[in-house]
Amino acid sequence: MRIRIEPVSRAFLIAALVHFLIGTTLGALMASQVTWWDALSPYHAELNPFGWLTFLIYGMTYAVLQLFASLRVPWKGLPWLHFVAAEAGVVLIIFGDLLRRPLWVHWGWFFQTSAGILFLIAIISAVATSRKARKSQPTISATEHLYVNSEMEWPASFAGFHVELKNDEIRDTDRVAKRGTSLALVVLIVATLLASAEGIVKGGDPWLSSDRIRVLLYDGWIAGTVLSVSLHLFPRYRPTIAISPKIAQLAQSIWFIGILLAGVLPPGWWLHRLGERAIGLSFAVLAAMYLIRMSSAMRQAQQAVKLAWGIAWTFAFVLGISQTFGLDPLSLPAIHLLFLGWITTLVYGVGYVFFPHLLRRAPAFARLATPQVILSTVGAAMLILGMIGVGSGRNSLFNDVLAIGGVSATLGFFLFAMQWGMKRIAHED
Template structure:
């Protein structure tokens, strides 16, 4: 059984993996030698949030909307233009730093701003088009409540797949909350791009990384908000009988959005802005507890690496949310790496072992090493975060060893994950 997904999703995903291969290598170099931080950090800070996670969000969102909401962009060329503009933004900024050309960097963030707007236009056009015609799926589309297993698509190891086009009321309720979360995250992205445009015109430089408000809007708003929404779409698809309580999910989503408004729009020195960062952390902690309670039942039928990755990812989310509620600065290095490396990247591993075969039409080359890969990445993330917490203490030398080992382990874990998909296994005749 083969599911047709628009190829632009695979292109975004492949580009994201390439970007992160470079970004995580640079991160490991920075962790092993702190004297390289100033020279390498601009590239690392560009590739990981914009080249890796943002590209991943673009590709996954296109695929998730098609699979779970029957939404397709009516003009086929728009997502490809979106990809070209987004990739141009990354390349212009990277080579602008390398060649010391501020004008290239300027046009790079203009492209990144434009990419966000193009993405919004693409998603909204798909929504409008779906309202005009409810028959967008091809005749061979999956029937309601039919489970799709990776093992049915080929001779690959039996990683349990998703259920598509569910008709259960509870799932429809959570889907509505998830769609609202996607829309809110897109609104946050547009607000961030408008702020970045105004700051760039008035002050020059790179507003994406120099403005605290814009970074909060991007990191805790756009990226984390989209991950929360996509996760709410995905979890019930592993086991339809286990639904996420939509009222609690809606409440947590509302708390998150209020926190984003306070932290991302008000001046950084204002006390309500600082309260907003704590409110965001509270929403993360509440949502994480919700998932941690549901994962044992929802992922009972999945393979151990998938369940392991989901559990570890939301444990990181709970730690981040709790610490941020208690006052951890959301733009501190420990908080950023709890968000990106601990929570979101580990969740990508859990989703990837089931979802990537549908996108890439290939299977993990070393499926038996999946649990080891997840654990190796987790150990790396933990050591890296511990090293960052203690880097300024009186025992900084010891913590720098943790930084070096953690960075190398996280890099090795991602390299192994990327290797799973770079070696294509041919199906048997």
């Protein structure tokens, strides 16, 4: 049978793609004309973390929980209320800033905070309902309940991805991943509440003005969720080559201690700087584990998928090592290593597997999947190198590198978006 994915998951994914089309276009314009940075950066900074990655996390979480854990939110309207609140937050902040309407911006922060809280309520209610159902039907084992979707018709994109695993094969890594998802969600709630409070008290844009909140948001909520989702997905390619649960748990503990230190203590304190380095160390440790086991674990996966995973964790390793040795996590190179190099490239790898099922369409240009990943990677690398060069004062050469990188990364994402926005080309097979 083919399982029905709730439409709200697709709504989040489609909105995420639309937001990033706008956000990455603004990024390309900023890379081409550095004099536009001040004017465009507030919109770019809102769309990428909140409109693109956060929406993507919301949509994928709803879908993955339904696909692999048979979890559904008991109140049908709650996920849609969550979607409306999240979208209202993005729209009000963007247009409030554009039209100089501070009240709209304040309401935007309110809705973004509410979206995180609604998401937490939705996930908790789904888990609670599932547990209640298991207790009322003791004849159904936990394994049977969690994997009732094993008879689904999975698309060809799931080559090498095991969807019929027994619960004990991935139990330990899943436990670490679930704890990481919960911790990241708590960090999001704290960050958005603090941001709203700062906005009310101090005015301005707290997402850009408060370093601690940005660390909570970027390295806490977004990176923490990506680390956890990856830990859920990777063992399902080949359980015997999975990440060690003990190493994953150690890295998760280092990450969370770092988030507490860097997200709570003032930036001037040495413990704050130690927290930033600890976060980087956790990234480097997990990235190294993925890179060591990637070729064996993903032997049967599509070429574009293997390439995207490998490149993504290479970016993560570079970011982790650089941050461990003192790179400011809020510097432009670090932010783009995180968002564009690591997470967006990983989205391509995950997207080519899951999007055909979630969006109910195959890639329009299947043969261009690998070139698309390469184009995006070259663009991201050049963009990051350009930022490093411009920051060092060598503007004449690196301005061109920055511009070419921005355009290449944008074209790479446009090609990815076209894969799902156009009908499949028949001769691709």
